[in-house]
Amino acid sequence: MLKMLDILMEDLTPEQLQKLSTFAMKYKDPKEINLQEAKKLIVDTGLDIEKMQKRARKKRAEEFEKNRKPKVGANELCLCGSQKKYKKCCRNIPIPNKS
Numbered sequence: 001m002l003k004m005l006d007i008l009m010e011d012l013t014p015e016q017l018q019k020l021s022t023f024a025m026k027y028k029d030p031k032e033i034n035l036q037e038a039k040k041l042i043v044d045t046g047l048d049i050e051k052m053q054k055r056a057r058k059k060r061a062e063e064f065e066k067n068r069k070p071k072v073g074a075n076e077l078c079l080c081g082s083q084k085k086y087k088k089c090c091r092n093i094p095i096p097n098k099s
C-alpha cells in the first residue's frame with residue numbers, strides 16, 4: 001500500500017501535495033473521511049485518478065515481470081537449454097515491452 005502511495009506521489013504537483021496533506025491533517029483517523037469529502041478533494045485538487053491508477057498498474061506489472069525473471073548465475077548454464085552460459089545467452093535479451 002505504501003508503495004502504491006509512492007507511485008501516486010510521483011504524479012502530483014507541489015500544490016496538489018499541499019492540498020492533500022492539509023486534508024490528511026484534518027482527518028487524522030482515515031475512518032472519519034466520508035466519500036463525499038473524498039470526492040470533493042479529488043475534484044478540488046484536480047487529480048486524474050484514472051491516469052494514476054493506470055500508471056500504478058503498469059508499475060506493478062513491470063515489477064512482476066522483474067521478479068519473474070529466473071535467478072541464474074552469470075556463469076551457470078542458461079535455463080533456455082542452449083548449453084551456453086547465462087551471461088552469453090538470455091541475460092542479454094530484454095524483457096519485451098507490452099505497452
Ligand SMILES: [Zn+2]
Pocket residue numbers: 078079080081082086089090091
Ligand atoms: Zn538462454
